[in-house]
Amino acid sequence: MTSLKDRVKAAAERTAGKTGPALEDVQHERTPDGAGEAAAGHDPDTSEGEMAWLRRYEEHVTEALPEHVEPAAFFAAVRAALPTLKRCSPASKLQAVLTAARFGLVPDGKVAVIRADGAQATFIPTYRGYIDLMHRSGRVESVHVGVIYGNEEWSSEPSAPYPLDFTHKARPDLPKAQRGEAILAYAFARMKGGGRSHVVLLNREDAEEIRDEYSEAYRRAEESGARDSFWHTHFLDMWIKSAIRRLEKYVPTSAALRALGDVEDAGEAGQVQITLAPDPEDAALVADAERAHRAAEATQDPARPGSVALPVKAGKRGRSKPKRQRGGRRR
Incomplete structure (x- = not known):
């Protein structure tokens, strides 16, 4: 089994720069009986179909969001953007939404936007998005x-x-x-x-x-x-x-800030962005390592060089943060 991130990457790469039909492997993701939107009676070109599409991936997106971002505000912004992305492939829409979620930047036009570029949906941070991540460095x-x-x-x-x-x-x-x-x-x-x-x-x-x-x-x-x-x-x-x-x-920069410019450049070039976005587990590991490094610098104890232990990343099934409660958040 491959992860949703891997499937989205592969699907988005196949449709980058194309105007062909929606992607089967992403369009039918997480449908219990294998039926797609049409079989379920949802036309993806209607508002109802867009909402059904969004609900299908709500859990994945919610898990990608940092704890400080309220899911309701994030999904409200995504819902507002979906009508402008009707010509975009499902894979590119999903990878753009997940990319925004991993950075914790709400695509509300203030700190970030999701914009159609032909058949490709692209996540674009604004200058306020860069400022937001600079503040998160903690310094x-x-x-x-x-x-x-x-x-x-x-x-x-x-x-x-x-x-x-x-x-x-x-x-x-x-x-x-x-x-x-x-x-x-x-x-x-x-x-x-x-x-x-x-x-x-x-x-x-x-x-x-x-x-x-x-x-x-x-x-x-x-x-x-x-x-x-x-x-x-x-x-x-x-x-x-x-x-x-x-x-x-x-x-002073964070791993997320360093990645944001690469992600924006990838979007400019019509490339898949999600692979460059910070992974929640990786981001937590890097944050812990950076905190440990600052603690070591603060102590400046020459008798015990390297005495601050760096964290060990959990296995693939481990989580860097507890699951959110999903009650009442489906749209």
């Missing part, structure tokens, strides 16, 4: 992002003492015409216990170079004439996200 107090407009006061002098090395006097009270054009996006983090990270400054030319070199979605939208990628429709947000992704180099 970042706050993350600050902003946009500097042409008629606002600002200065950047890296050799000056903190906090004079970077200043920005925003003027949100001015009408847009008086504020001028956006000239810079910036991002920095304040650390717990004091201190501040390097300040990332990104001008428009930098952002456009990043877009042109790395965004497959932008290239496809340009070539097709649709011009509907997020770089087309939400340029300022993408500019800020580019600054946030550069900030990763200067802040």
